[in-house]
Amino acid sequence: MFIIKKELLFVINNLNCGGAEKALISLLETIDYSRFNVDLFLFKHEGLFFSKIPKDVTLLKEPVGYKYYDMSIKKATTECLKTGKLKTIYNRIHAGFIFKKEKNKAKCEQKVWKLISKSINKLEKEYDIAIGYLEKNPIYFCVDKVNAKKKIGFIHNDYDKLGMDPKKDYYYFTKLDFLVTVSEECAKVLRERFPQFSYKVSVMNNIISSRIVNKMALAKIDQLNSKINIVTVGRLNYQKGYEMAIKACKYLVEEGYEFVWYVIGEGTERPKLQKLIVDNELSESFVLLGIKENPYPYIKQADLYVQTSRFEGKSIAIDEAKILNKPIVVTNFTTAKDQINHNENGIIVNMNSLSIAKGIKTLIDNEELRLKLSKNLSKEKLGNEFEINKLYEMIT
Numbered sequence: 001m002f003i004i005k006k007e008l009l010f011v012i013n014n015l016n017c018g019g020a021e022k023a024l025i026s027l028l029e030t031i032d033y034s035r036f037n038v039d040l041f042l043f044k045h046e047g048l049f050f051s052k053i054p055k056d057v058t059l060l061k062e063p064v065g066y067k068y069y070d071m072s073i074k075k076a077t078t079e080c081l082k083t084g085k086l087k088t089i090y091n092r093i094h095a096g097f098i099f100k101k102e103k104n105k106a107k108c109e110q111k112v113w114k115l116i117s118k119s120i121n122k123l124e125k126e127y128d129i130a131i132g133y134l135e136k137n138p139i140y141f142c143v144d145k146v147n148a149k150k151k152i153g154f155i156h157n158d159y160d161k162l163g164m165d166p167k168k169d170y171y172y173f174t175k176l177d178f179l180v181t182v183s184e185e186c187a188k189v190l191r192e193r194f195p196q197f198s199y200k201v202s203v204m205n206n207i208i209s210s211r212i213v214n215k216m217a218l219a220k221i222d223q224l225n226s227k228i229n230i231v232t233v234g235r236l237n238y239q240k241g242y243e244m245a246i247k248a249c250k251y252l253v254e255e256g257y258e259f260v261w262y263v264i265g266e267g268t269e270r271p272k273l274q275k276l277i278v279d280n281e282l283s284e285s286f287v288l289l290g291i292k293e294n295p296y297p298y299i300k301q302a303d304l305y306v307q308t309s310r311f312e313g314k315s316i317a318i319d320e321a322k323i324l325n326k327p328i329v330v331t332n333f334t335t336a337k338d339q340i341n342h343n344e345n346g347i348i349v350n351m352n353s354l355s356i357a358k359g360i361k362t363l364i365d366n367e368e369l370r371l372k373l374s375k376n377l378s379k380e381k382l383g384n385e386f387e388i389n390k391l392y393e394m395i396t
Contacts, residue, residue: 006128006395009039009146011138015047017265017291018235019316020134020156023182023206025052030207030388041123043137044070048291065119068092069112091115106136106163113140120145129395135162143175152178152394158334159189161311166193173197178394180204182314185335204390206316210383213323217296224301228259228364231302233295233317234309236267236288241308241331246276247353248308249286252360259364261286261306264295299324303370304363308356309333322346325377327370329359343369345376
């Protein structure tokens with residue numbers, strides 16, 4: 001029987017190391033290519049996961065005009081003069097004023113889009129479904145630059161914690177058929193912030209394959225040789241609360257605990273965090289490992305997994321630590337209870353350094369509790385490839 005495939009487009013900024021980017025790759029690895037032709041549009045062809053794009057996915061050309069907003073005004077002006085793009089020079093200078101004036105990064109991105117969009121052409125191909133797989137630019141691009149029968153926007157976090165201007169999103173959300181987020185708590189926030197679009201809000205958890213995680217965790221790495229090994233995975237930015245982690249580490253060292261706390265990830269706060277580590281004489285105890293293409297062997301070797309986030313949508317790293325049956329400490333961000341049942345499959349602590357330190361102490365000192373948490377996790381069914389069916393329901 002001949003099947004007419006639907007044409008799908010996914011849009012995201014890049015494939016740098018982040019939860020949404022990792023979730024997209026997992027989704028693309030799961031989707032049924034006998035039913036769908038899939039195109040992927042990236043503003044920049046870069047990132048840790050760029051090499052992981054499945055062979056069945058067609059990668060569209062990088063938009064030429066976007067690069068002018070990702071370089072200095074001087075360089076952008078020089079390049080635009082060579083090609084006669086005088087309007088782009090004006091828009092780039094205007095964007096430069098916004099970059100300088102608007103200190104809120106999320107609102108800055110929202111404001112600059114109208115200028116960036118003038119330098120990006122519409123896609124010629126018509127799609128059955130266009131999916132902006134991250135808030136802001138990917139959604140805006142789907143609305144402004146794509147001709148599709150259905151349009152879907154993904155919000156991968158607690159909307160109210162992202163710092164965006166809801167008034168600017170209102171117009172774009174009116175153009176979406178579905179507004180998808182990653183947890184019930186995040187869905188609740190969206191419905192409260194945009195009650196007129198509550199009927200569009202759906203929940204689709206990030207796809208994680210327990211089979212793949214367990215298989216990749218077997219890869220060989222240098223042994224973590226501390227008496228107690230703690231691992232955290234996440235970008236080095238404010239959201240992840242690493243200043244609290246470093247201070248918690250200081251408390252524990254001062255009380256005589258022997259351990260090394262490894263952080264896997266990279267980000268803009270590295271210089272600040274590295275200074276905090278040095279200033280607190282923690283270079284041997286708190287180690288920034290940078291990006292690891294395969295973090296799972298590190299999690300597997302860990303005695304504890306700790307997440308000190310200020311907010312999350314639904315943390316992929318926590319689910320991966322759960323799959324590897326690690327005792328987990330998480331801060332009480334709004335969606336923590338979507339993933340952790342306190343004292344059953346992890347412990348939830350207050351969002352401050354002292355509480356984080358006390359939570360870690362509890363698990364270090366209480367072997368029986370560590371074993372209980374790990375045992376309970378081993379009984380949970382944690383792979384969720386079936387989540388792809390929720391997307392199928394939206395797009396068919």
